[in-house]
Amino acid sequence: MDVKTLCLGVLCRQDASGYDIKKHFETAFSHFFVAGFGSIYPALAELSDAGLVTCDEECRQGKPGRKVYKVTEAGRQAFIAALRETEPRHKVRSEFLVLMYFAELMPTDRLREVLDQRAREIEDLFIRADEFDHRFGHPLSAGEQFVSGYGRALLEAARKYIQENRHLVEDDDEQESPRRVTA
Amino acid sequence: MDVKTLCLGVLCRQDASGYDIKKHFETAFSHFFVAGFGSIYPALAELSDAGLVTCDEECRQGKPGRKVYKVTEAGRQAFIAALRETEPRHKVRSEFLVLMYFAELMPTDRLREVLDQRAREIEDLFIRADEFDHRFGHPLSAGEQFVSGYGRALLEAARKYIQENRHLVEDDDEQESPRRVTA
DNA sequence: ACGGTCATGTAAAGTGTTACATGATTAC
DNA sequence: GTAATCATGTAACACTTTACATGACCGT
Structure with missing residues (x-):
């Protein structure tokens, strides 16, 4: 389409x-x-x-x-x-995930920066989604509700996953960091 | 990229x-x-x-x-x-969601069909993800783990959301169906 | 004054999709 | 024998992105 x-x-x-x-x-x-x-x-x-x-x-x-x-x-x-x-396709194109995939070839600093940036973008998208839902005037149609909810559900899943799993790529990568703190 | x-x-x-x-x-x-x-x-x-x-x-x-x-x-x-x-972008292009957005302009039959098809595709993607994770030989790198887990987390969120919310677009659309069963 | 928003459009470059063209090998 | 998989490549077409070009209006 x-x-x-x-x-x-x-x-x-x-x-x-x-x-x-x-x-x-x-x-x-x-x-x-x-x-x-x-x-x-x-x-x-x-x-x-x-x-x-x-x-x-x-x-x-x-x-x-x-x-x-x-x-x-x-x-x-x-x-x-x-x-x-129209065929109901669904396609993602994510440079963010490409970067994560090749995490081993990137410095830890940059990785952290990229993850933080993605986290911020997700929060922005939540705000924009709220703005859309609460437009004064007409209430959302069934289709708009479904799509808006879908977007929000996936955003929540992405946020949660990144929070809980960013250590996979941020840690162990290089063994240089001397602080392994927090018992 | x-x-x-x-x-x-x-x-x-x-x-x-x-x-x-x-x-x-x-x-x-x-x-x-x-x-x-x-x-x-x-x-x-x-x-x-x-x-x-x-x-x-x-x-x-x-x-x-x-x-x-x-x-x-x-x-x-x-x-x-x-x-x-590389800027860490993340872009979706979904004809599936376009169709859902315009649900009111589609017959209920077609809507059901599209939702079923998407549900099947999601199950397929789970199977493919499992195949990838269990390739014999080398274990997954940190990056591969992160990305594979991310994909699976979002797939799960999509599956759950569709199951629980498809009624939003499938029902009320046309009031023609005489069975409002299951009191 | 300055920055943001409103407002339309073109042209070139970049990129990707689809269809075409060909043919061997392997498994059922 | 037939279908799937292995295997490479080109050409035409479609589409999007980016940069350019222009300018008013509103709020601070």
Whole structure:
């Protein structure tokens, strides 16, 4: 599934500009999809050319002018068809885990730093997840609840695992550290 | 981090052919990286051109001939430098979660099917993880242990979450089903 | 004044996926 | 005999990332 289809999906929920859609990727989709402006704007142009969305441009003298996109009936049908045909894949790409895998080739300092950074990122993601859940206005749909809960469950598992197992890569690696303290 | 660098990393552990490396991606790296032959073979050719690996071709009359790659000292240094510079990102791309997010636009049958399929895939991944851990021969390194445990911890969290929460998207969606049984 | 947010878009470069092309060997 | 596994590689295509280019508005 490509960014184009995801944009169409967002527009099936509500009218939005490219900028709004980017926000949606950063909040609602943050657990499972990323996209930048460089993918979103061309995608919207293509959707428009294909007649799957329409575009109202708010003229604000000079400047780019905010463009609000709306899905057409053809667009809605196309999205539903895409959902029917999409294979439910689930793919991870983690440089963090690559680094952990090759822990023996890294200095202990750097390892600690990387683990701390990952731990901080996880805490950040919790905060962002809370922000998303408590948006004032409409309550979460069933799908949003499921996905939000899924993200949180996996985040919790990751946090716990890292806390309890970071010693596997941080210790024994080099035998240089003279303090084996804490009886 | 690209496939080329990962291939170099594998070769820092042991000599291998392109085919062997593919196997490595499917087992050791299965939790966090995927790569096909179409990425691996060109990567090995480039590494060879750059002098980061050498290549011994086992001549077997006719046919392609198995090529066994070995890392050079320059290659080892280059990999260690890459580890130093790599940002520890962690990215998920999940069509499965997209489908769940848009559950309201899908028929209940299809939803059930998708959830069952994901559940089966998770069980498969457990089996593959066990196979990897119990390879006869050398015991797991610290890095391998950490990554293998991480993968398993997240798999367990995903399994549990799906079991306990699939009703969120499978039920209430359409009110058509006449059986609300089990008072 | 300055930094952050809002706002759109293009072009080039980098990367990965898929399909194609070929063929031997091993296990059932 | 048939399917799976071993084994390598190319070419076309698809997609994303990054850098660039521009500029207003709002709050402090």
